[in-house]
Amino acid sequence: MDIISKIKEGLGHFSPSEEKVARLIIAQLNFAASASISELAEKAQVSHASITRLARTLGCENVRDLKFQLTQSAAIGERFNNPELVDKEKISHVYASIQEILALNAGLIEEHVVELAGAAICDTRHCLIFGVGGGSSMMAQECQNRLFRLDVLSNAHSDPMMMRMAAATVNKNDVVICLSLSGVSPDVMEAARIAKEYGAQLVAICPQSELAQMVDFHLPIKTQESDYIFKPSAARYAMMAAVDILSSEVAMRNQKRSKEKLRRLKVQLDQHRDKSANTPPADKRFPLGD
Numbered sequence: 001m002d003i004i005s006k007i008k009e010g011l012g013h014f015s016p017s018e019e020k021v022a023r024l025i026i027a028q029l030n031f032a033a034s035a036s037i038s039e040l041a042e043k044a045q046v047s048h049a050s051i052t053r054l055a056r057t058l059g060c061e062n063v064r065d066l067k068f069q070l071t072q073s074a075a076i077g078e079r080f081n082n083p084e085l086v087d088k089e090k091i092s093h094v095y096a097s098i099q100e101i102l103a104l105n106a107g108l109i110e111e112h113v114v115e116l117a118g119a120a121i122c123d124t125r126h127c128l129i130f131g132v133g134g135g136s137s138m139m140a141q142e143c144q145n146r147l148f149r150l151d152v153l154s155n156a157h158s159d160p161m162m163m164r165m166a167a168a169t170v171n172k173n174d175v176v177i178c179l180s181l182s183g184v185s186p187d188v189m190e191a192a193r194i195a196k197e198y199g200a201q202l203v204a205i206c207p208q209s210e211l212a213q214m215v216d217f218h219l220p221i222k223t224q225e226s227d228y229i230f231k232p233s234a235a236r237y238a239m240m241a242a243v244d245i246l247s248s249e250v251a252m253r254n255q256k257r258s259k260e261k262l263r264r265l266k267v268q269l270d271q272h273r274d275k276s277a278n279t280p281p282a283d284k285r286f287p288l289g290d
Contacts, residue, residue, distance in 0.1 A: 003069035004029070006058050017050035018057060025070065033074040037063055097234040101224055105238040108220045109245060117203045117217035118249030121147070124175040127154040128195070130163050130188050131179035135236040139179050139205075139243060146247035149265055150258040163191035172199030177246075181223060181235050183209025205242045219246065 001009075007022050014022055024044045025032040032040060041048050055066040121127055127147060131140030137158035144156040157163045167176065176195040178188050183206040192202055192214065202215035212218045219242045223235040251258045269286070 017046040018054040020044045033070040101234040122253045127175045129156040129177045136179045160187040167191040167194035170200040174200045176200045178204045180206040183207040
């Protein structure tokens, strides 16, 4: 359990002097992380010994260990530890954050890199897509959803062991698409290294990072988090746009085959909707999916 959770769980059960220090830490984490033991004792109006006792009560080796753990918690960001309630944002702010992240990313991806990556995907026998975590794993599935309909044999994996196993089965010139909103995903990076050893070509959609440096084709994205932590991150829209850019290039390069596959999808989906919903003939502009 992290130190802040330990302190919050112990509130009301500490000794009176320990309780003062604990509540000060929760209320002013950045101060507590950087203050000396004398400053902390003076601010909480307790003795040095009270701080030492609190450290031991929390399972820390000593006050230095307590301070180290507080520093780690403070580094995560005050926005997650601030006890003050915040006002709810309006619905329009959700749309505004999406527009902002798309504007931030517009123009980052170079046309010639997309063309080279698209050509590699069109020429490959098999395309693997790796992404772990919340946003990247969902975008891996979305990337497979985009590519299979363009006559590209593809499989998305988000389980770390399956990624390693799939990476070990690649042939030369197979393509692996690596997705990471942070660019720091040890599981994706390790699977990418394995695939590269066996001759696969690597495409990455991620920020500038070590992952970006190890691939053949990098489609860069930038993330931007606000202090309002209760709204889902808009960063996934930047990744989705990059996936759409890449799949559009594949579709154009693969026009003859992809057009026929898309036509079949349209026919079958329209027939399914008409039959199951007993509705008038399907709209010609319905999305190719639901």
